[in-house]
Amino acid sequence: xxxxxxxxxxxxxxxxxxxxxxxxxxxxxxxxxxxxxxxxxxxxxxxxxxxxxxxxxxxxxxxxxxxxxxxxxxxxxxxxxxxxxxxxxxxxxxxxxxxxxxxxxxxxxxxxxxxxxxxxxxxxxxxxxxxxxxxxxxxxxxxxxxxxxxxxxxxxxxxxxxxxxxxxxxxxxxxxxxxxxxxxxxxxxxxxxxxxxxxxxxxxxxxxxxxxx
Numbered sequence: 152x153x154x155x156x157x158x159x160x161x162x163x164x165x166x167x168x169x170x171x172x173x174x175x176x177x178x179x180x181x182x183x184x185x186x187x188x189x190x191x192x193x194x195x196x197x198x199x200x201x202x203x204x205x206x207x208x209x210x211x212x213x214x215x216x217x218x219x220x221x222x223x224x225x226x227x228x229x230x231x232x233x234x235x236x237x238x239x240x241x242x243x244x245x246x247x248x249x250x251x252x253x254x255x256x257x258x259x260x261x262x263x264x265x266x267x268x269x270x271x272x273x274x275x276x277x278x279x280x281x282x283x284x285x286x287x288x289x290x291x292x293x294x295x296x297x298x299x300x301x302x303x304x305x306x307x308x309x310x311x312x313x314x315x316x317x318x319x320x321x322x323x324x325x326x327x328x329x330x331x332x333x334x335x336x337x338x339x340x341x342x343x344x345x346x347x348x349x350x351x352x353x354x355x356x357x358x359x360x361x362x363x364x
Contacts, residue, residue: 165189165191165196166191166196166360167191167195167196167253167255167359167360167361168189168196168198168253168313168357168358168359168360169333169334169357169358169360170189170198170334170335170355170356170357170358171333171334171335171336171337171338171339171355171356172187172335172338172353172354172355172356173335173338173339173341173342173343173353173354174187174342174351174352174353174354175319175342175346175351175352175353176351177206177207177319177349177350177351178348180206180207180351181207181208182207182208182211183211183351183353184202184203184204184205184206184207184210184211184213184214184351185200185201185202185203185214185317185319185351185352185353186200186201186203186211186214186215186217186218186353187199187200187201187218187315187353187355188200188201188218188221188222188225189355189357190221190222190225191225192225192226193226194254194255194256195226195252195253195254195255195256196252196253196255197221197225197226197232197250197251197252197253198250198251198252198253198313198315198355198357199218199221199232199248199249199250199251199315200248200249200250200268200270200315200316200317200353200355201213201214201217201218201221201246201247201248201268202214202246202247202248202266202267202268202317202318202351202353203217203243203244203245203246204244204245204246204247204292205244206350206351209243209244210244210246210351212243213240213243213244213245213246213294214246216236216239216240216243217236217239217240217246217248217293219239220232220235220236220239221235221236221250225252228252228261228302229250229251229252229261229262229263229302230263230300230301230302232250232252233248233250233263233265233293233297233300234297234300236248236293236294237265237293237294237297239294240293240294240295241294241295242294243294244294245292245293245294245295246266246292246293246294247264247265247266247267247268247292247293247317247318248264248265248266248268248293249262249263249264249265249266249268249269249270249286249288249315250262250263250264251270251286251313251315251357253307253359255361258306258307258308258361259304259305259306259307260272260304260305260306260307260313260359261302261303261304261305262286262287262302262303262305263286263287263288263289263300263301263302263303264286264287264288264289265288265289265290265291265292265293265297265300266288266290266291266292266293267288267317267318268288268315268316268317268318269285269286269288269315269316269318269322270285270286270313270314270315270316271283271284271285271286271313271314271325272284272285272286272305272307272311272312272313273311273312273313273314273329274308274311275308275309275310275311275312276308279308283325284305286303287301287302287303307359308359308361309359309360309361310358310359310360311358311359312329312334312337312356312357312358312359313355313356313357313358313359314329314337314341314354314355314356315353315354315355316341316352316353316354316355317350317351317352317353317354318350319346319347319348319349319350319351319352319353320341320342320345320346320347320352320353320354321345321346321347322345323345324341324344324345334356334357334358335356337356338354338355338356341354341356342354
């Protein structure tokens, strides 16, 4: 496996979330087919992870189309974003996409996915029931075939932790306590310890702050 790639340097912290990302390119490939996006808009932020079908250049091309589409329309509703990606990805091999759109005005997160990019929300307040929630995933491949979509609106509180991870990462990290560390360190730890080594791997960790500090 290639070395872990940390998040690209950012000019300033995001006003709505603290975040970090780590990825590993599948051995023998020159580019990673897994990409992420964290994009602020007027009263919130869009977080997303895209996994292009397969590996290599064609997978990366699909993810780049999806990320560009999401970035250009970040303020739109979650379902609309996935439908836009579905149309844009039709000339490509397609991709799995999971996203979460935070609305800081209402303290909510609208999230869903198509394919197998998993997402889990870990509550900062351990007395919250349930303390952990998973993203609603719909079968299909964006760009080829997707079903009728339905987004889930979930309340969020400051310090709640969202983790997106592609299918190159084993989900058994969820059976262990997540360390109370910066998101980048959490992402690095999960990606290094739980990467399967059979595919590209990407972990995006975002801690909700509740707004500009």
